[in-house]
Each structure stands twice: as structure tokens, then as C-alpha cells.
Amino acid sequence: MQLPVIGRQVAQPSEGGCSASGCGGSSDHLSHLPQSIRDKVRDHPCYSEEAHHHFARMHVAVAPACNIQCHYCNRKYDCANESRPGVVSELLTPDQAVKKVIAVAAHIPQMTVLGIAGPGDPLANPERTFETFRQLSEKAPDIKLCVSTNGLSLPDHVEALCQHNIDHVTITINCVDPEIGAKIYPWIFWNNRRIKGRRAAEILIQRQQQGLQMLTERGVLVKVNSVMIPGVNDRHLEEVSQVVKAKGAFLHNVMPLIAEAEHGTFYGVMGQRGPTHGELQSLQDKCAGNMNLMRHCRQCRADAVGMLGEDRGGEFTMDKVEEMIIDYEAAMRERAAYQQVALATLEAQRKPAGEQRIPLTALGGRKRTPRPMLVAVATTGGGVINQHFGDAREFLVYEASPMDVRFIGHRKVERYCGGGSSSGDGESVLQKTIAALAGCEAVLCSKIGYEPWEMLEQAGVAPNGEHAMEPIEQAVSAVYAELVAKGRRRDAAGEEIFLQAGT
Amino acid sequence: MAYQIIDSCVNCWACEPLCPSGAIHSAQPHFFIDRNRCNECDGEHVEAQCASICPIEGAILDRWGVPANPPGSLTGIPPARMRAAMAEIRSR
Ligand code: SF4
Ligand code: SF4
Ligand code: SF4
Numbered sequence: 268m269q270l271p272v273i274g275r276q277v278a279q280p281s282e283g284g285c286s287a288s289g290c291g292g293s294s295d296h297l298s299h300l301p302q303s304i305r306d307k308v309r310d311h312p313c314y315s316e317e318a319h320h321h322f323a324r325m326h327v328a329v330a331p332a333c334n335i336q337c338h339y340c341n342r343k344y345d346c347a348n349e350s351r352p353g354v355v356s357e358l359l360t361p362d363q364a365v366k367k368v369i370a371v372a373a374h375i376p377q378m379t380v381l382g383i384a385g386p387g388d389p390l391a392n393p394e395r396t397f398e399t400f401r402q403l404s405e406k407a408p409d410i411k412l413c414v415s416t417n418g419l420s421l422p423d424h425v426e427a428l429c430q431h432n433i434d435h436v437t438i439t440i441n442c443v444d445p446e447i448g449a450k451i452y453p454w455i456f457w458n459n460r461r462i463k464g465r466r467a468a469e470i471l472i473q474r475q476q477q478g479l480q481m482l483t484e485r486g487v488l489v490k491v492n493s494v495m496i497p498g499v500n501d502r503h504l505e506e507v508s509q510v511v512k513a514k515g516a517f518l519h520n521v522m523p524l525i526a527e528a529e530h531g532t533f534y535g536v537m538g539q540r541g542p543t544h545g546e547l548q549s550l551q552d553k554c555a556g557n558m559n560l561m562r563h564c565r566q567c568r569a570d571a572v573g574m575l576g577e578d579r580g581g582e583f584t585m586d587k588v589e590e591m592i593i594d595y596e597a598a599m600r601e602r603a604a605y606q607q608v609a610l611a612t613l614e615a616q617r618k619p620a621g622e623q624r625i626p627l628t629a630l631g632g633r634k635r636t637p638r639p640m641l642v643a644v645a646t647t648g649g650g651v652i653n654q655h656f657g658d659a660r661e662f663l664v665y666e667a668s669p670m671d672v673r674f675i676g677h678r679k680v681e682r683y684c685g686g687g688s689s690s691g692d693g694e695s696v697l698q699k700t701i702a703a704l705a706g707c708e709a710v711l712c713s714k715i716g717y718e719p720w721e722m723l724e725q726a727g728v729a730p731n732g733e734h735a736m737e738p739i740e741q742a743v744s745a746v747y748a749e750l751v752a753k754g755r756r757r758d759a760a761g762e763e764i765f766l767q768a769g770t
Numbered sequence: 771m772a773y774q775i776i777d778s779c780v781n782c783w784a785c786e787p788l789c790p791s792g793a794i795h796s797a798q799p800h801f802f803i804d805r806n807r808c809n810e811c812d813g814e815h816v817e818a819q820c821a822s823i824c825p826i827e828g829a830i831l832d833r834w835g836v837p838a839n840p841p842g843s844l845t846g847i848p849p850a851r852m853r854a855a856m857a858e859i860r861s862r
Contacts, residue, residue, distance in 0.1 A: 331781070331782045331783050331784075332782055332783040332784035332787075332823075333782070333784060333825065334784070334823065336825055336844060336845075338846070342780060342782060342825040342826065343780050343826070358781075386782075387782065387783075387784075391784070392783065394787075453844065453845065453846045454844065456784075456822060456823040459788075459815050459816075459817070459819060459822070460816070460817055460822055461817070461822040461823065528855045528858070528859055529859050532845075533845050533846055533847055536845075536847050536851060536852055536855045537847065537851065
């Protein structure tokens with residue numbers, strides 16, 4: 268239908284102030300941070316949504332022991348704090364890990380960060396963890412080092428972390444209230460005993476908070492991860508967010524609980540559900556405040572290698588790595604050259620602060636303000652739309668509004684194409700993909716087949732292959748402007764896309 | 771007088787550094803306790819260290835061959851519930 272056009276003057280999304288575009292717009296996600304932190308995270312693949320299109324990190328599994336139990340973890344598999352459960356990593360000795368990192372760094376110049384995370388707690392295995400860091404800081408000084416921990420033994424290792432020049436530390440903090448903690452952690456190992464219940468949670472919380480404070484006092488970047496467990500800590504995480512930010516954590520990242528009975532975890536077997544996309548997003552909005560730069564976290568597998576959810580780990584198994592002969596000096600020069608180009612691209616794609624992404628004139632000069640819209644994107648990296656719909660294993664979701672285009676999160680899906688007949692019928696995979704795209708109103712990809720096109724349209728998601736190789740944010744805003752101009756989009760409730768100005 | 775590690779061990783390395791008598795060794799297919807060295811942490815700790823950190827129910831047996839951590843004691847999952855869930859998964 269045609270939308271009423273009231274007058275011809277250019278609409279303002281809201282009266283006065285800086286809401287139209289000022290304050291740097293939200294795509295300059297770092298503008299609120301102090302300069303010193305900004306410099307550290309601006310081109311950091313873990314923290315800068317823009318940077319992670321160009322840079323990557325890898326994990327090595329060297330530290331399998333753990334000193335606590337989380338109800339979302341089955342220790343027959345990896346640490347769920349940092350990895351998808353149910354996938355077992357190749358356990359490496361520190362020497363092997365160092366060889367592997369150097370091999371990967373020499374072949375994948377995007378790889379700039381090395382993390383030690385699960386399975387297990389790196390600080391419950393301090394010898395193996397610090398031996399790996401020691402060798403790497405000597406042999407590959409151009410790689411940033413990071414570590415993830417449950418926090419129990421963190422205070423004991425803060426000095427060592429500082430000595431090894433660790434770039435950043437991630438602490439998984441799911442609660443600051445021991446009553447809630449007792450529902451998340453069945454036991455901890457502390458002072459030579461297994462301690463259960465509320466007392467265990469009390470100690471763990473105290474140690475996490477102490478460790479956090481010690482690190483920030485010493486100027487180490489600290490990120491806090493929380494697992495959102497509906498009915499357990501979902502309402503509590505806003506408080507956690509305030510507490511950890513007050514202690515100096517520069518980022519609070521909320522991840523969804525993943526619980527299936529076949530993982531054999533307490534939550535899985537007891538039927539605890541994970542959050543819906545909507546619940547997760549609204550909690551992330553509340554916790555992130557203006558710190559919304561971590562939405563791209565993919566809970567990557569502990570030994571994942573590569574970018575944007577791709578995994579090239581198969582090219583770097585230990586037997587292959589052992590056979591490689593690497594001149595790291597030369598590799599380091601190549602890496603520096605690549606990274607310089609990537610940084611320049613990043614800079615060029617970055618929206619100048621204060622510039623409005625979608626010119627209001629493109630919206631037809633209506634008196635009404637279009638409501639925001641979610642748009643899914645298929646990409647393999649580089650900050651452009653370059654993936655076939657059927658090849659995507661995940662979609663990046665952006666929220667477009669007249670003020671801005673901002674990254675919201677990603678949705679994992681099964682690949683629709685390429686699985687061959689063995690992967691079962693494409694139709695049900697496609698239906699799952701469409702369900703995973705719930706809430707999105709358009710999907711941008713380099714190409715898309717006829718069948719998925721039809722099904723997407725039926726589901727109310729507009730497929731679009733016209734923006735192949737264009738920078739993501741630019742394409743998203745173009746499509747948004749198009750859809751708004753057409754004025755025919757309705758949401759699930761049949762509500763028009765347009766809202767009254769000022770509402 | 772000794773503890774014992776059996777085949778449900780997942781080789782997680784947690785117990786090995788804690789043993790005060792150096793009785794635990796990494797091995798294939800799973801870690802094992804040297805019966806001649808294990809003194810059940812006697813005189814060192816109130817609780818057997820290996821059994822106090824091991825995350826796997828049933829992986830460590832005490833001197834009577836009884837699991838130091840019986841089913842449900844670590845995960846909090848009632849054994850009947852676990853059996854029902856596993857049966858349901860198998861029947862899919
Ligand atoms: S800290 Fe990690 S390895 Fe340890 S129980 Fe929790 S999720 Fe599992
Ligand atoms: S009971 Fe004590 S001495 Fe025996 S193996 Fe376990 S930790 Fe070592
Ligand atoms: S702690 Fe338990 S599972 Fe881990 S290596 Fe020792 S016996 Fe095996």
C-alpha cells in the first residue's frame with residue numbers, strides 16, 4: 268500500500284540533541300572508551316566488530332585440567348566457557364602448541380591473537396599455560412597473547428600474567444550472588460578439598476572479583492563473559508554487568524547457554540533451556556549499554572583456526588605441522604605487510620564519526636520515522652557481502668535504522684548446500700535456517716538459489732543478491748532505504764514499518 | 771591400601787600434579803595410580819587429592835573398589851534421570 272506522505276520537508280528522527288547522528292554514531296563503537304583502551308582494542312579481532320572482518324585469533328588447547336565444575340559443562344568435552352560443547356580439541360603439549368601457532372601465523376597473516384582457553388582452566392594448569400606463553404613471546408613477538416579463566420586461581424597468577432605481557436584476560440563471571448552461584452557451580456576444588464553448594468560459590472565469586480580488580484589496577488584489559496541461563500541468572504546479569512564495569516572490566520559479553528541432553532551436562536539432562544535470540548538480544552542491549560562491540564563473539568571452538576566462524580584447523584593438525592619448515596622472520600615481514608593493508612582497508616571502510624549512514628532524503632522525506640529493521644548478511648570476511656546463501660554456516664545480523672547500521676549478533680545455521688545427499692533433505696535444513704533468521708526482514712548474500720528464495724519470501728524475509736562484494740554496512744543501509752521507500756514491509760504482527768515521528 | 775583409576779577417566783590431568791606421593795602417571799588409554807606408591811594421602815591431606823578434584827563420577831575407586839565419587843555426586847544429576855535421558859537419546 269501507499270504510505271501517506273505528509274508534507275515534503277525532510278524529517279528528523281527526533282527533535283534536537285545528538286540522536287540523529289552525532290555522538291559519533293553507534294558504529295564507532297569505541298568512542299566512549301578512554302584513548303589508551305581505544306588504541307588497544309580498535310584493531311583487535313576480539314573486540315572490534317570492524318576489525319574481526321580482517322583479523323583473526325586462534326586458540327590452542329594445552330591446559331585440560333579444571334578446578335571447578337560448571338553445570339553447563341561436561342568435562343568429557345571442551346570447556347563450554349569458550350567453546351561449543353561436544354567438540355573435543357586436540358590436546359597439545361606446550362612445545363607442540365608453539366609449533367602449531369607459528370605454523371598458522373606463517374600461513375594465515377590475519378592471525379594476530381593467540382588464546383589459551385578451554386578445555387579446562389588455563390590457570391589451573393599454570394605450568395603448561397605459562398610455558399606456552401613464554402616460548403611464544405620469545406619466538407613470535409608479533410602475536411598478542413590472551414587467556415580465559417573461571418577466575419578461581421586468578422589472584423595467584425596476576426603477577427605472572429603481567430610478566431608475560433598478556434594482552435587481555437577474559438573471566439567468565441556468571442553471578443555475584445552465591446545463592447545463584449550454587450545453582451550454576453556444583454563444586455570447586457579449593458585448599459585441597461572439594462567444596463560444594465553456597466560456600467563454593469562464595470569463594471569462587473570472591474576470587475573472581477579479587478582477580479578482576481587486581482588486573483584492572485595493573486592496567487590489563489579485562490573482558491567479562493557471562494552465560495545467560497534463563498530462570499537462573501538472566502535477571503541477575505544486569506547487576507553483574509554493573510559490578511564488573513565498576514571494577515574496571517572494559518567489556519561485558521553475554522553468551523547464550525547451549526544445553527542439549529546429548530551433551531550430558533546438568534543443564535542439558537535436566538531440561539534447562541537456553542535463551543531465545545530475542546531474550547539474548549534484549550539482555551545484551553541492557554548489559555552492553557554503550558559497550559556494544561562484542562556482539563560478534565562466536566564462542567569459537569577452543570582450537571579453531573581461521574576467521575569468521577570458518578575453521579581451517581584441518582590444515583594444521585600436529586602431524587602436518589611437524590613436517591612444515593618455517594622461516595618465521597620472513598613470515599613476520601609478510602604478516603606486517605598484510606596487516607598494514609588490512610588496517611588501511613579498515614580505516615577506509617570505517618564510517619567517519621558523525622556522518623549519517625542513511626541520508627534521510629533517501630527515505631522519501633516523510634514525516635514518519637521508519638522503525639529499525641534486522642537484516643542478515645552472508646560473508647566469509649573482508650567486510651563485504653561475498654557468500655552464497657547456501658554456503659553460509661552463519662549469518663551476521665545488523666540492525667538498520669535511520670540513524671545507523673549496527674552489528675547485533677550472528678546466527679549459526681547448517682549449510683544448506685554442499686552437504687550432498689548424506690546430510691538429509693535440504694528442505695528441513697532450509698526450514699531450520701529460516702527459523703534461525705527469525706526477526707530478520709531481509710537477507711543479503713552474493714547469490715541465492717530459486718528454492719530458498721521462494722521459501723524466504725514466503726517466510727517474510729526478503730532475499731537479496733544484488734549487493735555482492737559491497738561493504739556490508741553500506742549494502743545494509745541501501746537495502747533498508749529501499750525497503751522503507753517501498754514502504755511495504757510489515758512485521759510479524761502485521762504492523763507497518765513506519766512509526767509516528769517521536770514515538 | 772591404594773586408590774585406583776579406571777577406564778572412565780578422561781585423561782584431564784587434574785589429579786596428577788596434586789598427588790603428594792607422585793603415584794599418578796599419565797598413560798594410555800587412561801591415567802593410572804601406582805599401587806605401591808599411593809598411600810591414600812595419609813598424613814598429607816584429610817581427603818584423597820585425586821578423588822577430590824576428579825570431575826568424572828566413578829573414575830576413581832577407593833581401596834574397597836567403591837567409586838570415590840558415586841553417580842550423581844558431582845554433577846547433581848539424579849542417576850535415574852541420567853538413565854532416562856540416555857535411554858531417550860538412544861531411542862531417537
Ligand atoms: S571452567 Fe570451563 S572446563 Fe571448568 S567446568 Fe567450567 S566450563 Fe568446564
Ligand atoms: S589417594 Fe592420594 S596418594 Fe593416592 S593416588 Fe590419590 S592423590 Fe596420590
Ligand atoms: S582427574 Fe579423574 S578424569 Fe582427570 S585424569 Fe585424573 S582420574 Fe582421569
